[in-house]
Amino acid sequence: MDRTMKTARRRIVSPAPAGAPSGLDAIFRPRSVAVIGASRQKATIGREVIHNLLDFEFNGKVFPVNPKAPVIHSMKCYSSVLDIPDEVDLAVIVVPRQTVLRVVEECRRKGGRGLIVITAGFREAGREGKALEGRLRELVRRAGMRMVGPNCMGVINTAPGVRLNASFAAARPERGSAAFLSQSGALGEAILANAKELGLGISMFVSMGNKTDVSGNDLLEYWEDDPDVRVILMYLESFGNPRRFTEIARRITRKKPIVTVKAGRTPAGARAAVSHTGSIVGLDVATESLLEQCGVIRVSTMEEMFTLAPAFSLQPVPAGPRVAIVTNAGGPGILATDAAVNLG
Known part of the structure; x- marks a missing residue:
């Protein structure tokens, strides 16, 4: 030994x-x-x-x-x-x-x-x-x-009393209210590099790597009641404990939105995830159902995440199902109504 x-x-x-x-x-x-x-x-x-x-x-x-x-x-x-x-x-x-x-x-x-x-x-x-x-x-x-970690890029905390950039990321993020966790250092770097241009301020950034100890679930719980975090962004290749994730995410999405890009939709993508971080990727249909039950917003691309994140970082989660739609034409109002109902 x-x-x-x-x-x-x-x-x-x-x-x-x-x-x-x-x-x-x-x-x-x-x-x-x-x-x-x-x-x-x-x-x-x-x-x-x-x-x-x-x-x-x-x-x-x-x-x-x-x-x-x-x-x-x-x-x-x-x-x-x-x-x-x-x-x-x-x-x-x-x-x-x-x-x-x-x-x-x-x-x-x-x-x-x-x-x-x-x-x-x-x-x-x-x-x-x-x-x-x-x-x-x-x-x-x-x-x-x-x-x-291991196999990670590091972490960033922009809080004024901390100002921690313990990473090798080239980009310097501006302070904001979005917390971002990623299993890919390269995609994390892309988020940080484009955040300022998109008007997205970062509260915390974590490149998780292999998730040997600290997991995505641990980070979600850590950010759940953090007043500096108003929206949580995730790039995931696997769930370490889906049941625990479901319990935590359901609580959080009542208070603040979670937006995720979940990779490994196809068999080829799942195999690539295994070679990247050693992750075990489940069936995508099960993943889709799990995220929907939790109230997590799943997007297909990083571009979609970039589009939603600035809005969510400024707009609180609605307290209830009371939505008012103001429009100067009937057609767009009908489409907006259908979209609101279909999305819950």
Whole structure:
């Protein structure tokens, strides 16, 4: 058995420092961030993550970690997260796959509670990667930590008191009321790149990757009563727990709209989803029925999502079935009436 896993099974959860954020707050509202695998080299993910944290003016402390660099971005660089003298709430991990478990164990020993594992090469890469991801999941859960990823782009929280951009996204989003979760980093990047042009402000952005720990359902619950989130946008390739999703989505859609692009409509698309994030995609007819029962608005393309999102971010969900249609011609009024009735 791997030494790291033996250690994880033997040890109890390290106590979090007093006042430290817990649960998903450790990821989305950290007081400090360590970038493990930070780099000075251009066009590397380690450099882009550090750059984005500083450029977005993160309202906390940033610690680069790289044993081969004494200074990065004019900041002291540490050989290990264990060498950092301050508390570390969130660790962004950008190291080779074979060292991820060791780094996570060091984060546990440091007392951190949040992880973002950007590193790829896990379940989506075959049998060996799937086994490694299973060990990563067990280590994280035994340590009482929460993790986004692996195989993800990172997260963004535009709240003024946080200003966290722990991602390697090139786009810089404007603050707004739309929360977006995506299983595709590239589509997430497209949303962020086009958001400002479309008049869409972002509250939070999450590239989920393989969803090894933090799932779409976890994020929905986190955003359910968040006053900064008025509309939730999702790009999904699979449902981790459809029953739980149904319960959560039904509650949320009574208060705020959920708009989703659910990929894998065709058999070929479903196979592509498996190779992308290792997702198991169900029958599309069942997906359609599930989303309809929950009140989730399903769209076919990202363009449709771009069209609906700005309106929903400004317009609250109607309190009841009382709809007034004002028109200067009969035909459009009839069509609008039919559309309103057909859509519930």
